Every structure is written in C-alpha cells, then in structure tokens.
Amino acid sequence: MKILPLEPLTAEAFAPFGDVIRADAGARSWLINQGSTVRYHDLAKIDTESEGGRTLLNIFRGQPHKPPLQLRMLERHPLGSQAFIPLSTRPYLVVVAPPGPLDEALIRAFLVTDGSGVNYARGCWHHPLLALQDVSDFLVIDRGGPGHNLEEQSLQHPLWLETPGH
Amino acid sequence: MKILPLEPLTAEAFAPFGDVIRADAGARSWLINQGSTVRYHDLAKIDTESEGGRTLLNIFRGQPHKPPLQLRMLERHPLGSQAFIPLSTRPYLVVVAPPGPLDEALIRAFLVTDGSGVNYARGCWHHPLLALQDVSDFLVIDRGGPGHNLEEQSLQHPLWLETPGH
Numbered sequence: 566m567k568i569l570p571l572e573p574l575t576a577e578a579f580a581p582f583g584d585v586i587r588a589d590a591g592a593r594s595w596l597i598n599q600g601s602t603v604r605y606h607d608l609a610k611i612d613t614e615s616e617g618g619r620t621l622l623n624i625f626r627g628q629p630h631k632p633p634l635q636l637r638m639l640e641r642h643p644l645g646s647q648a649f650i651p652l653s654t655r656p657y658l659v660v661v662a663p664p665g666p667l668d669e670a671l672i673r674a675f676l677v678t679d680g681s682g683v684n685y686a687r688g689c690w691h692h693p694l695l696a697l698q699d700v701s702d703f704l705v706i707d708r709g710g711p712g713h714n715l716e717e718q719s720l721q722h723p724l725w726l727e728t729p730g731h
Numbered sequence: 732m733k734i735l736p737l738e739p740l741t742a743e744a745f746a747p748f749g750d751v752i753r754a755d756a757g758a759r760s761w762l763i764n765q766g767s768t769v770r771y772h773d774l775a776k777i778d779t780e781s782e783g784g785r786t787l788l789n790i791f792r793g794q795p796h797k798p799p800l801q802l803r804m805l806e807r808h809p810l811g812s813q814a815f816i817p818l819s820t821r822p823y824l825v826v827v828a829p830p831g832p833l834d835e836a837l838i839r840a841f842l843v844t845d846g847s848g849v850n851y852a853r854g855c856w857h858h859p860l861l862a863l864q865d866v867s868d869f870l871v872i873d874r875g876g877p878g879h880n881l882e883e884q885s886l887q888h889p890l891w892l893e894t895p896g897h
Contacts, residue, residue, distance in 0.1 A: 588790045588868060598859040603792040607875065611786040620777040620786045622814060622850070622872065624754045626769040648788060650870055652818065652846065680818065682870075684788070693764040702754060704816055704848075704870060706788065709773065 569636070571676040571727045574659065574683070579675065582661040582689045584609040586650055586682030609684035611706060612646040618710035625649070625703045627657075627696035632728040636660060639667060639690040640717045645708025649694065650682030652702040656729060659683050660692035667718050676729050690718075697729065735802070737842040737893045740825065740849070745841065748827040748855045750775040752816055752848030775850035777872060778812040784876035791815070791869045793823075793862035798894040802826060805833060805856040806883045811874025815860065816848030818868040822895060824861035830854035833884050842895050856884075863895065 572578055576585045588594075588605045597604050613620045639662060651657060659675040662668065667690055677683070682704075685691045694703065708714060738744055742751045752774045754760075760771045779786045805828060817823060825841040828834060833856055843849070850872075851857045860869065874880060 586788065586790075586870075588792055597791075598793075601794045601796070602860050604871075605790040605792070607787050607789060609788045611788055613786065614780065620779065620872075621773050622752065622775045622777055623773060624752075624771040625763075626754055626771070627764075628767045630767070650816075650818070652816070694768050705770075706786075706872065 566725060567722065568725045568727055569672060569674045571674050571729060574675040574677050574681055579683065581663050583646065583686040584684040586648065586684060609648050610646060610686065612687045613708035615644050616710065616712050618645055618708040621707050621709040623705045625694055625705045627694040627701050627703065629696050629699050632726065634695065634726045636692060636720060636724045636726060638717055638719045639692055640715060641688055641690045642707065642714045643688055643716060644712050644714040646684055646687050647705065647707040648682060648684035650704045651680055652704060654680040655699060655701050656697045657701065658695035658697065658726065660695065662690035664688035669720055669722055672724065674726055732891060733888065734891045734893055735838060735840045737840050737895060740841040740843050740847055745849065747829050749812065749852040750850040752814065752850060775814050776812060776852065777814065778853045779874035781810050782876065782878050784811055784874040787873050787875040789871045791860055791871045793860040793867050793869065795862050795865050798892070800861065800892045802858060802886060802890045802892060804883055804885045805858055806881060807854055807856045808873065808880045809854050809882060810878050810880040812850055812853050813871065813873040814848060814850035816870045817846055818870060820846040821865060821867050822863045823867065824863065824892065825849050826858035826861065828856035835886055835888055838890065840892055
C-alpha cells in the first residue's frame with residue numbers, strides 16, 4: 566500500500582502544476598491608494614479565454630474529508646485554468662500530477678495550512694476539493710464557455726494520503 | 732455637513748453598481764464532486780477582455796481606516812470590472828456611484844459585515860478600499876492590458892460617512 570507524503574506548499578514545488586496564490590510569494594507589489602494599500606500584482610495565470618471561453622467567479626462549499634484518505638481518481642480541465650482560494654484559514658489538501666498523459670508515479674500532495682490558494686494550470690491533473698476539519702468555502706476562478714472542459718481518470722493503483730499532523 | 736448613511740449590502744440595492752459575491756445570494760448552485768461540494772456558479776460578471784485585456788488575480792492588503800471618514804474622491808475603471816473578496820470576515824465599507832458623469836447626489840455607502848465580496852461593474856464609480864479594524868487582505872480580480880483604465884475625480888462637496896455601529 567503506497568502512502569503519498571504531504572509536502573508543504575511552496576511556489577517552487579508547485580511550479581510544474583500552476584501558481585501558489587499568496588501575498589508574499591515573491592510577486593511584484595507596490596503601494597496604491599495614497600499609501601494605504603499594497604497591491605500584490607498578477608498572482609496567477611488566469612487562462613480562461615481559449616475557444617470562446619470567459620472567466621467565471623464561483624464559490625465552492627466543500628464538506629470536510631476525514632483522513633485517512635484514499636485517492637481513486639484525478640481530473641483535469643483541458644480548456645482552462647482553475648484557481649481555488651480558501652475563504653478561511655482551515656487546512657486543505659492539494660493533489661496534482663503534471664499535464665499530459667497521467668503518470669501515477671508523478672502524483673504529489675500538498676498540505677495547505679496558511680490560507681494560500683492554488684491555481685491549476687490548464688490541463689494539470691488534480692483531485693477534486695479536499696477540505697479538512699469543517700465545511701469550507703473557496704473562491705473558484707475558472708472557465709465558462711463552449712467545449713468539453715472536464716476529463717476524469719480513475720487511478721490504476723489507488724493511493725493513500727499521509728494523515729495530516731501525523 | 733452631509734453624512735452619508737451606511738446601508739446593508741444586498742444584491743438588490745447593489746445591482747446598479749455591480750454584483751454582490753456571496754454563496755447564498757440567489758445564484759444557481761448544484762452538487763459536484765460526488766455530492767461533497769456545492770458549486771455556487773458564476774457570481775459576478777468578470778468584464779476584463781475589452782481592448783486586448785485579460786483577467787488579473789491580485790491580493791490587496793489594506794490598512795484599516797478609522798472612522799469618522801471623510802470622502803474626498805471616487806475613482807472608476809473605464810475598461811473593466813474590479814471585484815474585491817475579503818479573505819477575512821472583518822467589516823469594510825463600499826462607497827459607489829452609478830456609471831456615467833459623476834452625480835454626487837447619487838453616492839451610496841454599504842457596510843459589509845459578513846465576508847461578502849463586491850464586483851464593481853465597468854465604469855462604476857467607487858471609493859478605494861476602506862478596510863476597518865485591522866490590516867485586511869482582499870482578493871482582487873480586475874483587468875490588465877493596454878489602455879488607460881483609471882479615472883479619479885475629486886468631490887465638489889466632500890461627504891462624511893456614518894460611523895459603523897453608531
């Protein structure tokens with residue numbers, strides 16, 4: 566039984582899969598509004614306009630998942646990016662694999678504990694939302710428009726995730 | 732001395748200015764992820780693609796403003812919408828006036844206390860971020876690209892805002 570370890574979410578570790586969305590992740594920033602506000606600029610590549618698409622803003626309300634968790638499938642959106650930004654600081658899990666034909670040996674898992682968001686690049690394999698502890702709302706920015714923008718794939722070798730905090 | 736009253740933020744009251752972003756504002760919603768998640772769909776008109784524009788995702792970190800507050804100016808973005816979603820549940824103020832030539836008699840103010848976001852429609856006059864109580868982060872979705880997308884206008888008759896909680 567393979568157990569996937571949980572990694573901390575860093576911009577470097579997540580770069581093959583998309584963007585980490587947090588204020589202090591090295592983005593350009595500057596003062597606006599007569600010095601009362603810092604703008605952390607352009608934190609994610611919002612890639613929603615292909616084939617007549619447009620940007621959607623949604624809220625996902627996720628039931629909490631109780632560890633230990635077994636992964637049985639991943640999904641991807643071939644036509645656009647999808648960003649998740651938690652509207653709380655409750656922890657959640659991010660499970661990804663690189664774009665292209667799914668290689669189960671390359672699946673990685675991240676535990677997010679600081680309220681950071683993630684933006685899955687177009688075509689990046691990822692697990693559906695894995696909220697922890699309590700019902701949690703996430704702002705989700707993805708693509709609407711024509712075309713089939715969801716592929717799901719069952720894992721040939723289901724994986725267990727390391728239990729957070731253990 | 733004119734004092735502008737603070738209104739509660741409802742979708743109906745805010746409709747002339749843009750969208751209220753909250754899960755229960757009457758949006759279409761449905762279950763996804765095998766029933767573990769509710770998708771509240773397409774909560775704001777993200778209008779960022781005019782004249783070669785694209786969608787930007789940013790974080791604004793606002794210093795708190797201490798009431799009583801005097802309004803001296805408003806601004807607007809003629810080329811795109813701008814959405815603010817608080818990443819905390821601290822209260823903040825929203826001050827707006829309808830698109831078109833600025834009519835100071837039509838300025839309205841809303842106090843947001845429940846973590847809701849707002850999306851200013853393209854060209855809607857609004858005051859820069861007015862966080863309250865403590866430094867507060869907001870996710871901001873606006874337009875990047877060519878063209879001049881900021882107009883500021885001083886008020887001929889500066890206004891005071893009602894003090895929250897009084």
